[in-house]
Amino acid sequence: MPAKKIQMAIVYDFDGTLAPGNMQEQSFLPAVKTDGPKFWTNAKARAKEHDMDEILAYMELMLERSKSTNTPSSRTTFREYGKTIIYFPGVEQWFDRINEYAKSLKVRTLHYIISSGNRETIEGTAIAKKFKQIFASSFRYDANDAAVWPALAVNYTNKAQYLFRINKGIENAYDNSTINRYTPEDERPLPFKNFIYIGDGETDIPAMKMVTYQGGRSIVVYPSKKGKRKAAEQLVKEHRADIAVQADYKDGKLLDRAVKAAIRQVAARHEFEQCDTSPLKGIRPPK
Numbered sequence: 001m002p003a004k005k006i007q008m009a010i011v012y013d014f015d016g017t018l019a020p021g022n023m024q025e026q027s028f029l030p031a032v033k034t035d036g037p038k039f040w041t042n043a044k045a046r047a048k049e050h051d052m053d054e055i056l057a058y059m060e061l062m063l064e065r066s067k068s069t070n071t072p073s074s075r076t077t078f079r080e081y082g083k084t085i086i087y088f089p090g091v092e093q094w095f096d097r098i099n100e101y102a103k104s105l106k107v108r109t110l111h112y113i114i115s116s117g118n119r120e121t122i123e124g125t126a127i128a129k130k131f132k133q134i135f136a137s138s139f140r141y142d143a144n145d146a147a148v149w150p151a152l153a154v155n156y157t158n159k160a161q162y163l164f165r166i167n168k169g170i171e172n173a174y175d176n177s178t179i180n181r182y183t184p185e186d187e188r189p190l191p192f193k194n195f196i197y198i199g200d201g202e203t204d205i206p207a208m209k210m211v212t213y214q215g216g217r218s219i220v221v222y223p224s225k226k227g228k229r230k231a232a233e234q235l236v237k238e239h240r241a242d243i244a245v246q247a248d249y250k251d252g253k254l255l256d257r258a259v260k261a262a263i264r265q266v267a268a269r270h271e272f273e274q275c276d277t278s279p280l281k282g283i284r285p286p287k
Contacts, residue, residue, distance in 0.1 A: 019085050023081070079120050083124055106267065119136035132171075163207060166195075197217070217262045
């Protein structure tokens, strides 16, 4: 029987991970003439007042600001916002380089987004085509392509759900029967031990913790600001992530070296496991 292909999932948050700050601050908020800090303060206040999810609160506020300023809130408009996104250094060259490196080790890397930001804005970015799937908060649109209601809210706790979707090969957000169906570990297309999760802070803690617990690797990234580095390193001290590195995706930087090391580790483990001829192969608990 031919050996299974080695597949890896590299999963990213978006805001603060691949691009500085929140995507709305780079495009949407200037378009609706709204101050960023004030917008987020209002969203948090609304969530508290109505005991609602913060993601739904900010999405509702986006629709209100669009209407009050007579600014289009269509799928097309949000995708146009994505074209203006500024990334951390090296992001645009990152995916092809990592794929080529993995390929040299007979590993196939698949990239995914799990973000609380706007999916349509991410779909409009120059890097959107690099992802196997983008799981992010999104709106429902009417026949005229206008956003009318939040369709999907991805918050810090339900990010773990999308990790399981990736693990089981589910490429949508609506299929709840397959995700809850028992699937033996060795039949899942992307085992958790072959995951790398890259996030930037507290909203990624449940996802990072789960990936690490399941045998994968979690990396917390930070911009060059000293205070941000301290917060990221605290997550490592608390065993929420494996390592903390600067959000610099250029060749040879710490993040590049760490991810390549994790790919080598997966390749070496796979080679080791292929040496196992025991009848218990595939039934032992994962290490």
